[in-house]
Amino acid sequence: xxxxxxIELERFRCRGVLWLVAGLLLLTGSGYVLxxxxxxxxxxAAEVAAATEAFRVDAEGAKQFVERCxxxxxxxxxxxxxxxxxxxxxxxxxxxxxxxxxWELGDAVGGMKVxxxxxxxxxxxxxxxxxxxxxxxxxxxxxxxxxxxxxxSKTGAAVIGVLPAALAALAVTIGGVVLVYLVRGLDLGEAxxxxxxxxxxxxxxxxxxxxxxxxxxxxxxxxxxxxVAGIVVWWALAVEVALPQIIxxxxxxxxxxxxxxxxxxxxEYTVQECRPDPDVLGAQVCxxxxxxxxxxxxxxxxxLTAAVVLAIGALVFRRRAVT
Amino acid sequence: xxxxxxxxxxxxxxxYRSFTLREVVAVEGLDLxxxxxxxHAFLGPNGxxxxxxxxxxxxxxxxDSGSIRVLGHDLPGGLGAAVAKVxxxxxxxxxxxxxxxxRNLSLLAQSVGAGAKVDGLLAQVGLADxxxxxxxxxxxxxxxxxxxxSTLLKDPELVIFxxxxxxxxxxGVHDVRTIMRALADAGRxxxxxxxxxxxxEQVADTVSIVVGGRLVADGRVADLIGSRARGAVxxxxxxxxxxxxxxxxxxWIVRRDGEVLVVEGVDDPVEISRVLADAGVYARELVAExxxxxxxxxxxxxxxxxxRPQGVGA
Numbered sequence: 203x204x205x206x207x208x209i210e211l212e213r214f215r216c217r218g219v220l221w222l223v224a225g226l227l228l229l230t231g232s233g234y235v236l237x238x239x240x241x242x243x244x245x246x247a248a249e250v251a252a253a254t255e256a257f258r259v260d261a262e263g264a265k266q267f268v269e270r271c272x273x274x275x276x277x278x279x280x281x282x283x284x285x286x287x288x289x290x291x292x293x294x295x296x297x298x299x300x301x302x303x304x305w306e307l308g309d310a311v312g313g314m315k316v317x318x319x320x321x322x323x324x325x326x327x328x329x330x331x332x333x334x335x336x337x338x339x340x341x342x343x344x345x346x347x348x349x350x351x352x353x354x355s356k357t358g359a360a361v362i363g364v365l366p367a368a369l370a371a372l373a374v375t376i377g378g379v380v381l382v383y384l385v386r387g388l389d390l391g392e393a394x395x396x397x398x399x400x401x402x403x404x405x406x407x408x409x410x411x412x413x414x415x416x417x418x419x420x421x422x423x424x425x426x427x428x429x430v431a432g433i434v435v436w437w438a439l440a441v442e443v444a445l446p447q448i449i450x451x452x453x454x455x456x457x458x459x460x461x462x463x464x465x466x467x468x469x470e471y472t473v474q475e476c477r478p479d480p481d482v483l484g485a486q487v488c489x490x491x492x493x494x495x496x497x498x499x500x501x502x503x504x505x506l507t508a509a510v511v512l513a514i515g516a517l518v519f520r521r522r523a524v525t
Numbered sequence: 526x527x528x529x530x531x532x533x534x535x536x537x538x539x540x541y542r543s544f545t546l547r548e549v550v551a552v553e554g555l556d557l558x559x560x561x562x563x564x565h566a567f568l569g570p571n572g573x574x575x576x577x578x579x580x581x582x583x584x585x586x587x588x589d590s591g592s593i594r595v596l597g598h599d600l601p602g603g604l605g606a607a608v609a610k611v612x613x614x615x616x617x618x619x620x621x622x623x624x625x626x627x628r629n630l631s632l633l634a635q636s637v638g639a640g641a642k643v644d645g646l647l648a649q650v651g652l653a654d655x656x657x658x659x660x661x662x663x664x665x666x667x668x669x670x671x672x673x674x675s676t677l678l679k680d681p682e683l684v685i686f687x688x689x690x691x692x693x694x695x696x697g698v699h700d701v702r703t704i705m706r707a708l709a710d711a712g713r714x715x716x717x718x719x720x721x722x723x724x725x726e727q728v729a730d731t732v733s734i735v736v737g738g739r740l741v742a743d744g745r746v747a748d749l750i751g752s753r754a755r756g757a758v759x760x761x762x763x764x765x766x767x768x769x770x771x772x773x774x775x776x777w778i779v780r781r782d783g784e785v786l787v788v789e790g791v792d793d794p795v796e797i798s799r800v801l802a803d804a805g806v807y808a809r810e811l812v813a814e815x816x817x818x819x820x821x822x823x824x825x826x827x828x829x830x831x832x833r834p835q836g837v838g839a
Contacts (some may be wrong), residue, residue, distance in 0.1 A: 203634065205636060205638075206636065208635070209632055209635050209636055212632060212635075213621075213632060216621075216623075216624060216628065218623060223548050272626070332621075336619060336620075336621060336622055337619045338615075338619045338621055340580075340585055340615060340616075340619060340621055341585070341615075341618070341619045341620065341633070341675070342633075343583070343585060344583055344585075344608060344611070344612075344613045344615070345608075345633050345636045345637060345678075345679075346636050347583075347584050347604045347608040348604075348605050502766070521587070523585060523586040523587070524585050524586075525585075525616075
């Protein structure tokens with residue numbers, strides 16, 4: 203088994219398409235770093251001029267307000283007016299400031315969630331379907347005839363192969379954003395930023411591993427990347443989007459909600475609860491009630507889904523002829 | 526060595542469903558026996574079920590019914606133990622197109638602990654110079670050579686070649702033939718499925734012929750050919766007309782091939798000399814035509830049903 207896993211890892215390492223996907227993931231992370239660079243740039247001369255002008259207009263307005271107020275106060279009608287000048291912001295408050303690191307990191311790492319999971323799924327699918335597509339599985343089975351071992355080693359390699367790619371992309375994103383703040387000489391904020399970040403990343407990486415298992419399981423079941431893509435699109439439209447709208451109580455069955463719950467420490471959904479109207483006989487009063495899916499439940503549903511799909515893939519792989 | 530054959534199938538049956546859900550029988554009650562050692566040819570026209578049978582022997586397909594025993598192991602339970610001693614090329618050779626020949630072979634070699642054999646095998650099949658090139662850049666012949674090399678990685682007791690000479694040039698065909706013979710001479714069993722009957726005849730010791738998924742003949746190649754050797758005799762005579770008439774009067778079927786007479790149904794060519802001499806016609810040359818495997822194959826697979834011919838078989 204270890205030998206098979208080692209061979210599969212070497213195959214994974216040698217596949218150009220998988221490097222391409224990992225490269226795209228790094229590129230996406232780099233994109234967030236570039237966006238941070240833009241967000242944290244010092245105010246330009248034009249921005250300073252605009253801020254100065256806005257400050258001047260507001261100060262002039264305040265001055266006119268006081269003058270007018272004093273004029274009114276001098277009359278009988280306005281003798282009870284309070285003509286103290288309003289609290290004006292300082293000029294520096296008119297000049298745009300860079301966002302806090304916690305915000306920027308939250309945006310960047312949160313934005314990497316979907317690309318990381320899609321990349322993990324795609325890598326799992328591609329790693330297995332390539333074998334069927336090139337029809338090399340038959341050759342491989344004449345060397346490693348126990349199909350359950352082949353399935354386990356391939357799935358294991360997909361998981362192990364996906365994690366460094368996801369980790370590298372997240373490291374580039376987080377490291378890049380922090381580096382931007384250091385280069386700009388900006389405040390790194392409080393330590394709690396890192397606690398939240400660590401929690402998110404340690405939940406995202408297992409989710410990526412589950413996505414890779416899901417991809418491998420689907421690939422073993424249908425053997426064709428286009429067919430897997432079709433299933434994923436169908437699931438997204440029919441189950442993730444349409445089903446909760448038709449039957450809101452089934453929302454906890456969707457992967458999207460459970461994924462959000464797992465990554466964000468819980469996720470809410472609403473269901474309509476109705477009860478007899480005490481004022482009108484035969485009528486009902488309905489209201490939207492928020493319910494929560496916990497993080498553990500979300501993780502468990504993701505894990506079970508991947509296990510079921512992999513079991514289906516294993517069943518099909520064991521029973522169907524291989525060319 | 527026990528008397529148990531290298532491969533034994535009993536009542537092997539495999540069907541497929543077509544797109545219209547019609548049942549297509551690929552293999553029908555096949556009883557195949559491949560003796561240990563030597564080269565065994567597995568012949569049959571296209572669609573006869575040869576590749577399906579080979580795929581079932583390797584566990585790539587499940588039979589609907591029947592039993593398979595390979596190298597003393599019952600399938601599917603003993604598949605792992607059996608396949609560990611089998612090297613095989615099934616249909617077209619298939620490797621990763623983006624990997625080099627060496628990497629493809631090396632990955633397979635690692636699974637059987639034969640990494641050290643890779644370079645030697647690449648040299649043996651004449652791919653040493655191109656071993657670093659991507660597989661997708663290989664010609665069909667080079668792909669076949671790489672596949673042959675892959676079958677030898679396991680130091681196999683049984684080697685299965687499914688159309689191993691497809692796409693090979695004459696030198697490549699000769700090399701594969703030499704490899705097959707060498708393997709057999711070293712005590713291994715070689716099962717070869719091929720359409721190149723002349724090649725097979727040169728190298729095969731025993732043969733099984735299948736048609737429509739059924740075995741129609743098997744046995745030693747020489748016996749199979751010999752059983753159909755009530756052959757034709759080519760006779761070059763001084764007077765073909767008179768000679769032909771004399772031979773026909775004897776009850777033989779006589780054809781003219783230019784100035785030469787071809788006499789069929791002769792048990793002993795000496796009889797021809799006697800009849801011609803009695804008629805005052807003299808033979809300049811008299812050659813017994815030896816039927817070859819191709820003729821036997823065509824006769825068996827031509828316009829016949831699935832019945833097993835008399836007098837042939839193990």
